[in-house]
Amino acid sequence: MKKENESADFFSRLWNFFASIRLTVVLLLSLAVTSMVGTFIPQNQSPAAYFHEYGEFFYKILSVLNIFDMYHSWWFQLLLLMLTINVIICSLNRFSTTWKIVFVKIPPFSVAKFRSLSTKEEFTSKRPIKELKKKCEDIASKKFSYCRVEQTDKGFFIFAEKGRWTRLGVYAVHFSIILLLIGALTGSIFGFEGFVNIPEGETVNSIELRKTGQIHNLDFGIRCDDFSVSFYETGAPKEFRSTLSIIEDGKSVLKEDIIVNDPLRYKGINLFQSSYGMLPPEKITLNIVSRETGMAYKKTAKIGQPIEIPEGMGTLVIKDYRDSFNYKSLSLGETFIGILNKKDGNSINIILPLHFDSFDKMRKGDFIFSVTEYDNRHYTGLQVTSDPGVLVVYSGFIVMIIGCFGTFFMSHQRLCIEIAKSGNNYKVIVAGTANKNKLGMQARVKRLSQNLARL
């Protein structure tokens, strides 16, 4: 028996711990403060970079605390989990009370409560009671969704109310947070995030996962038919566009262009335009001019394979292509680099920038080399994701917005108009309550009463 008591006691203590708003405040503030850390320390860099930045001692401390991937660390996730439990328990604790208030067939009213309100509007009217009653009822039923009249010996009451359901708004917001958590969890368990570079004209069937670097096979092939990039006059990029085909069983089943902000979705997998680049050329055409004879020759060369130089002067190997190349602090842009093996046994480096045709002249060699043509192919860089949790997250978003609106800007408003005979006239008292924005309700009651008095 004693044990049972103890466990029940433990359970209720745990329940009370999570039912506390003080815990909510502590958790929200802890999340706010800890989240800052990850914005000042860049996340998910290479260990070497961190080691270099912070030194061995701090590197060790920070990596034990998972600071370098803190938003996925156990302690940050624990804070999020605790907040969610806190939200659930707090909501459950209060929900049954709210439920009883919201779902009633006949809304209860207590006249005494309205009579005891400190802010009431009063006026006297000389009109006949029937007319008065009709006017009051008209106005109340127009402004409120529920309206009820009760007869008394001296006159009557009108009760009206609206927005009873808005008491549920806060539960909607809390429910949306649970939806977000479920959606995020679904995504992280069943989804993936990866990338792939596809050269123009080629097809891939697998991608590389971002987190682990593993290869993930897809059920279909993706072919990049074309990639293009356009620029504004200012030089800023205007559009990155890839033409993609989805290949199934060797056949193209879908062809679509994607640009940034307009991805391709196929069988639950999303393809996003993410980056691009140039493939290193494989074949170039060289123009070779002999200084002695003035003759010009055209020769094609494959990267890495030597070609004979005319007039029996030796061989040339194009061994490398660089996207950018600096020569004596001068930036040359895309450049081929070759080695010239002269027949006398000497070999020298040849630098062939694509955008400076006569660069090689400066070398003052027997031959002047320049690049006239080369094959240039783009590759498109795609972000490839699958996230079955997105729909849940999005529904959470919608519920949150509606819930916030209901919670903050709508309220459960109740109105009571009491009409009682006093002497030859009738005394009219208008009073109202709201569960939120009480000042606003006071103003509304005042306006309503003025409306009635004017009749």
Next chain:
Amino acid sequence: MDSSNLLSVVTFVYGLAAILYISSWIFKKTLPGLLATWTAFLGAMGNAAGIIMRWVESYKLGIGHAPLSNMYESLVFFSCTIAVIYLVIERTYKNRIIGAFAMPIVFLSIAYASLSPNIRDQIQPLIPALKSNWLIAHVMACFLGYAAFAIAFGISLMYLFKQRDKDGESYLLSHFPELSVLDNLTHQMVTFGFLFLSIGIITGAVWANSAWGSYWSWDPKETWSLITWFIYATLLHARMMRGWHGKRIAYVSIIGFLAVMFTYFGVNLLPGLHSYAQ
């Protein structure tokens, strides 16, 4: 006259409005107050006209887009929203002293946009990541939220000044709205801001998911907007469920606004995906 010139003029109109509001508060005269309201109104109209002109100009340049794409444009929109929200409050509460605290924020925001050498006021074409229908919804929601928080900040400052003078002896504080009104107004502004901050974060997440393939990636701007959200969520819970009000709420509201400012400006110093907002 192009939009940049017009908005430079608006800067000075707002500056004048701020001076008028402050002098009406200090000298307790009605005339500068009345002038202040009309000057502020004129400024807000000019501000809105400037935004629309800039929109039209961008179409004439052939790069048409909503003027919400960089720091200059966001600051101009920010000042316009604060001015409009403030004018609505002035009309509702019939008190001009709040203007002495709100209008300087409006002025500083647009003055920083117009006069800072670090901020370029040319209309620039949109980079591919910003070409989306979500741009307008996302930026507008965020800045409506920021503007409401800015006003809550001003009112919280007023609350803190006023509550120090319990006996009502101070000459300057005597015409401040009642403490309860200030407290209530802070709360209302925070709820308004919280709704729009939530919408801003949500539209941003949906947009990010269509541009980058992930609705949340803990980029510093995202994270700081969430930090701001946590702080104001704390304020709302503490107030509604634990009955905090007055001084404590004013302090949290001020801290919240500092977080807003960091989300807006400070994050640009950190590396991340939102770098075009500089």
